[in-house]
Amino acid sequence: MTRLGSHLERLAGDLNHALVEQLVDKRALTTPGWRAAFEALPRHLFAPRFTLPDNLGGESHDAADRGRQEDWLRAVYQDEALLTDFDERGILVSSCSAPTVVATMLEQSGATEGDSVLEIGTGTGWTAALLSRRLGSDAVTSVEVNPAYVAQARQRLDDLGLAPTLAVADGYLGYPQRAPYDRIIATASLRRVPPAWLGQVRPGGTILTDLRGAFAGNLARLTVGDDQSAHGEFLPTRLTFMPLRSPEQPFLLQPELSSRAVHQAGESRFTRLAPTVLRERGRVFAFFAQLAMPGTESGYVKVEGGTMYFCLTDPGTGAWARADATLGDPAADRQVTQGGDRRLWDELEAAHMQWLQLGQPRPEDLSIVVTPDGEQVVAHPATDTRWSLPL
Incomplete structure (x- = not known):
């Protein structure tokens, strides 16, 4: 001492x-x-x-x-x-x-x-x-x-x-x-x-x-x-801890997948959903989105001398999506490109719509049930909206 x-x-x-x-x-x-x-x-x-x-x-x-x-x-x-x-x-x-x-x-x-x-x-x-x-x-x-x-x-x-x-x-x-x-x-x-x-x-x-x-x-x-x-x-309290280090539950994100997504060819369209949506409102929607999109990771990639992209990736299937994250009018249309077995941006838009329809629930509006068969998060007692963990 x-x-x-x-x-x-x-x-x-x-x-x-x-x-x-x-x-x-x-x-x-x-x-x-x-x-x-x-x-x-x-x-x-x-x-x-x-x-x-x-x-x-x-x-x-x-x-x-x-x-x-x-x-x-x-x-x-x-x-x-x-x-x-x-x-x-x-x-x-x-x-x-x-x-x-x-x-x-x-x-x-x-x-x-x-x-x-x-x-x-x-x-x-x-x-x-x-x-x-x-x-x-x-x-x-x-x-x-x-x-x-x-x-x-x-x-x-x-x-x-x-x-x-x-x-x-x-x-x-x-x-x-x-x-x-x-x-x-x-x-x-x-x-x-x-x-x-x-x-x-x-x-x-x-x-x-x-x-x-x-x-x-x-x-x-x-x-x-x-x-x-x-x-x-x-609970309404937002705390952040280091991930538990255990071989039983690996917690390694793969940021290189986002870098790879920036350069791949896929299907393109326009979206009105801003890439900042996962950072807004104290990450309230972000918590909801990960329940609706299990296995999905996200990250920002800046192309040298060029565009900033927001990327969604699924390490399990190799699916990916990238959206132009250049600063500008958050309500403006922007291009999104996606590929793989999942259409991750489509899923993000669907999750956002569901979140709005449920009244924009915060984490503290949800409940969790754990049984020997696994875990479920319940949106509202009056609905049948449930998600299985892991997140």
């Missing part, structure tokens, strides 16, 4: 208290028990090294750099995600979630004294520490696929006198050794609710996870029934 001088210790305490007050003011933190845990476990203890996101300058910070420890502390206590690890390709693989996100997950989980909790995705160990402080170490299990993260988190927790069960394990499979649990909290995004989780939660217990497809995601909270089924809702 990084040792700080008295001045920096006071600064860290002031910054942490200000952060907690900010979370309370935003109503991300509403329960006295969670507030006490945040006050007792300052964030800097779990983020000795990180890089800020590009929108904050992308600067790297290290607590070991004694000449810049004050800068490090001030960066830690911003309400932003901190990027903590990258793979050999330079792709982000781990982060310390923004404090608002951590507080929201704990509050929305409903976890309270007497509950046992399985956390999927140990990461830096901060959430496991907060859970242990509130619920007691014996009640907390946290799993992570990366052994180095588990070792680092264990050392940080040991230094604080906390001893939850930490394990190197594939989170998609849960952790049956300590089941059953009252709550499962996933701090990683998934395309579907893993079947193994249903059998590891007590009837009446809950699962809280970010269900995310190629277009958008949303936080879902489900209650598990007696028959290893679960039902629940999508």
Whole structure:
């Protein structure tokens, strides 16, 4: 654990208290028990090294750099995600979630004294520490696929006198050794609710996870029934997590397919649906569209010295579509070209029409049902509109 001088210790305490007050003011933190845990476990203890996101300058910070420890502390206590690890390709693989996100997950989980909790995705160990402080170490299990993260988190927790069960394990499979649990909290995004989780939660217990497809995601909270089924809702809170890393659920998008789609010959026509439609309204339509168009990916490609294209692709069938995304009147007709076994732009237009006919439902207007046979998202109780997951 990084040792700080008295001045920096006071600064860290002031910054942490200000952060907690900010979370309370935003109503991300509403329960006295969670507030006490945040006050007792300052964030800097779990983020000795990180890089800020590009929108904050992308600067790297290290607590070991004694000449810049004050800068490090001030960066830690911003309400932003901190990027903590990258793979050999330079792709982000781990982060310390923004404090608002951590507080929201704990509050929305409903976890309270007497509950046992399985956390999927140990990461830096901060959430496991907060859970242990509130619920007691014996009640907390946290799993992570990366052994180095588990070792680092264990050392940080040991230094604080906390001893939850930490394990190197594939989170998609849960952790049956300590089941059953009252709550499962996933701090990683998934395309579907893993079947193994249903059998590891007590009837009446809950699962809280970010269900995310190629277009958008949303936080879902489900209650598990007696028959290893679960039902629940999508919450109005929009959160973003790193994808769960598991061989059971690959989450690799293929941007090269969009580049290929730009140069292929196909059938052309004009469309009035602007390519920005998947980015509008807080991605509300995007969430709906991925349910109606499973297996579809999207991306923007700029031809050097030429046109910007928005592309839809289906890695499974090789189908593709591209539309002129050059800035201009969003209501103007623009050319779209598509090819393959699916007509992806036709599907996008049909999904948009259906979304309008249903009253432009938001994710929180939908419900989700999980059974041993799979998952379904239901548009409205009064309709028969349903989609099967994965997204």
